[in-house]
Amino acid sequence: MAIFDEDILIIGAGLSGISAACHLKKECPTRKFTILERRTTIGGTWDLFRYPGIRSDSDMFSFGFKFKPWKNAHFFSQGGDIRSYVHEAATENKVFDHIRFQRKVSDANWDSEAQRWVINAVNEATGEPEQYRAKFMMACAGYYNYDQGYRPDFPGEKSFKGQIIHPQHWPENLDYTGKKVVVIGSGATAVTLIPSMVDKVEHITMLQRSPSYIFSLPSVDALTRVLQKTLPSKLAYKLNRTRTIGLAHFMFKASKSKPEVVRRFLIAMMRRQLKGSKVDIKHFTPNYMPWDQRLCLVPDGDFFKALRGGKASVATDTIKQFVPNGIELSSGEVLEADIIVTATGLNVQMVGGMKISLDETPVNLSEKMFYKSAMLQDLPNAAVVLGYTHASWTLKSDLVSGFVCRLLNHMDKKGHAVAVAKTDTVQPVEGFTVLGGLNSGYLKRVADQLPRQGETHPWHNRQDYYHDTKTLLEDPVDEPGLVFQAAKPAAPAKPKLKAVA
Incomplete structure (x- = not known):
């Protein structure tokens, strides 16, 4: 077995891993690091998913890295452009030299005596x-299983004569020209697929169990163009980023403080988008409040435009069974299909599915809390990056990477070898996970497996960018809750035995 001694080991070369590497390059230049990536290239989600129209579901000014301006004027961007952007960031910061591809990590054990993580x-x-x-x-490594997306077993699906496809494993060169397509789901993937496929199909239907909030934004606005044309790129990016972060923050806070007002506003906007179509507003009247589940954003109302064109439709019902020519609904209606796309979500898993242990004792992550939403309770010298549930993933990954750099520099300055988050007084809130605040199905399915939240700071994850900026980048590193240890003295060398004549 090959054995490698590392200073810092990063698991995953997606957005979070590349962000971490770039921060280390800039802020901890004396530290050495290696990235282990299971795939053959970087990009994570944006390399894995290749379904038609894949794009960001957050604006690119907050989705882009803080240290690398997004120079395109478009709020939303296609998957290929995002891949190119991540590759540019990695290339500019000379990250590729640090990556070992096709490495599947199975487990990580903290060795207290050696003060090291041992990762297989x-x-x-x-x-x-x-x-x-x-x-x-x-x-x-994100928070979902790259090997397999979530797809329930549907009654009678073996009788279906057509193709069943999950967006996480989209077939290359799939020809859906002139086909009847049913997309099961109503989240970001579904509302992306409908307008992207509508021109080629005979008809496409979004089949949803319950409605979602879908909000249209312009793909480019006038102020963005003005700022980019008149200001240096870094300043224009900073202003656009500040503006979009603020708007998203306001929308989320308003949804929580005045949910009925925001609900009426969103439904009114959807009703206006549906004018000229035969689609009933009941299909866009959710039974939950805004941001109890993720809000779907669509550029220039392209999803609603597809509905108004007549080749796309929406059905709200449950599935009774698959039949040879499509799907029979509980109402008795049959949706005819040549292709069924199961946009039914993802399988959540923590830390890339690694088994974690402390001195060979397995750790149950669901019994642990997050410290400053960056470190897991009782896990020494380890950070876990989880993006926001209501804002762009990259906002949080940048903050956590910045905090880790501050922590490492503090440890170097003070001569510490170990930092571990501990508490004897704060208890986890029952049923409230680190990804709490959303009641989406993919989170409910694994609620008993996710780390918990405490009631008070620094063990409570507020999902608040402004609060986290202060906590992670401005507050003292050595706040209560973080315990430091000095390096253990090296074991004395064993005396050599004298040869006996």
């Missing part, structure tokens, strides 16, 4: 096992 992986290109011994570990 497999080189999937050769099948050879590898072991990495790292002083600090950053888990940047």
Whole structure:
């Protein structure tokens, strides 16, 4: 088995992993790091998903890295453009030299005596096992299973004569020209697929169990163009970023403080978009309040335009069974289909599915809380990056990476070898996970597996960018709750035995 001694080990080369690497390059230049990535390239989600029209569901000014301006005027961007952007960031910061591709990490154990993480992986290109011994570990593998998306078993699906496709594993060069398509789901993936496929299909139907809030925004606005044309790129990016973060923050806070007002506003906007179509507003009247689940954003109302064109429709019902020519609904209606797309969500998993242990004792992550939404309770020298549920993922990954750099620099200055978040007084809130605040199905399914939240700071995750900016980037690093340890003295060398004549 090959064994590697590492300073910092980053798990995952998606948005979070590349952000962490770039921060380390800039803010901790004396620190060495290695990234383990299971796939053959960087980009994570944006390389994995290749379904038609895949795009950001957050505005690109907050979705882009803080340290690299997004120079395009478009609020939303296609997957290919995002991949190029991430590659540029990695190239400009010379990150590729630090990445080992096709490494599948299986487990990580903290060795208290050695003050190291011992991480086992497999080189999937050769099948050879590898072991990495790292002083600090950053888990940047996101929060869902890349191998398999969530797809329930539908009654009678074996009788269906057409194709069943999950967006996470979209077939290359799939020809849906002139086909009847049913998309099961009403989230960001579904509202992206409908307008992207509508021109080629005979008809496409979004089948939803319950409605979602869908809000249209212009793909480009006048103020963005003015700022980009008249100001230096970094300043224009900063102003556009500040503006979009503020608007998203206001919308979220308003949804929580005045949910009925925001609900009426969103439904009125959707009603206006549906003018000229035959679609009833009942299909866009959710039974939950705004931001109890993620709000779907669509550029220039393209989803509603597809409905107004007549080749796209919406059905709100439950599935009785699949039949040879489509889906039979509980109402008895049959939706005819040649292709069924199961946009039914993802399978959530923490830390890339790694098994975590402390001195060979397994750790149950659902019994742990997050410290400053960056470190897991009782796990020494480890950070876990989880993006926001109501704002762009990258906002949070940038903050956590910045905090880790501050922490590492503080440890170097003070001569600390270990930092671990601990508490004897704060207890987790029953049923309130680190991703709490949303009642989406994909989170409900794994609520018993996710880390918890405490009632008070720093164990309570407020999902608030402005609060987190102060907490992670401005407040003292050595606040109560974070315990430091000095390096253990090296074991004395064993005396050599004299040869006996």
